[in-house]
Amino acid sequence: MQFDPHPSRQRPSFDWLKIVRSNLPLILFLLLAMGGMFSVYFFYSPTTAVSPQEIIAEADLEGGLWAPIYKDVAGEPATQRIAQSPGPIRIGIISGHRGFDSGAVCADGLTEAKVNAGIAEQVTAVLRQEGITVDLLDEFDPRIDNYAATGLLSIHADSCDDINALATGYKIVASTNTPSFLLSDCISQAYAVTGLHYHENSITHDMTNYHAFREVALGTQAAIIETGFMRLDRELLTTNTAPVVQGIVDGLHCFLDTVSVRQAEAGGDGDGNG
């Protein structure tokens, strides 16, 4: 700063020079920065590029700002693919003991095989009427070996012995080879329409280690149901079978619907995994 010996003499025309001098570093910095920005601007402005005005003018001609969007389009749908592709809906129904033995037998000669067949045949008829492909299978049907379907249900009934007053109710066991809890849960819930309670205490090794669980193809959900006890639940299993058939059919609907939704979801990401 310069010392002014005459403060009373105002010389306002020189004041800006004083400001410039006192702020010289700042002004130099601003000039340099401006020069830098201009050089960057001109360096990165290609002379051949379309100007923003031209882009806007063209967009107006086309009726607005637009740009093409490119999207992957799936190829031809495959009609036959290997293992992991979900096949068409197909249900297997094993008529318990059919073609092998009689199963449990009542004192009056009523056999489990006959009870099972009555229910299995009605279930099969209802599903086929709805257009669902159903295989009605014997207990040891050769088709069960490596059987590929959406689901397989084996229909059995429980002992006709006079055990006690608690020998009533149904139970269902899912395969764990191919996790099949969707199948068993759906049927178990729908089967409540029969009014029977779930009789879990009498689940046997024959059920959990059911032969068909090991024989069907991997990916085929499988379950075995004991529809009721042939003594105390006899009426439901022989003469009043409508609720039993409805419970099983409704359960299979629940199962097939859920599978379809899951397949659609899995198919949506395009990898085709079921």
Ligand SMILES: [Zn+2]
């Ligand atoms: Zn049986």
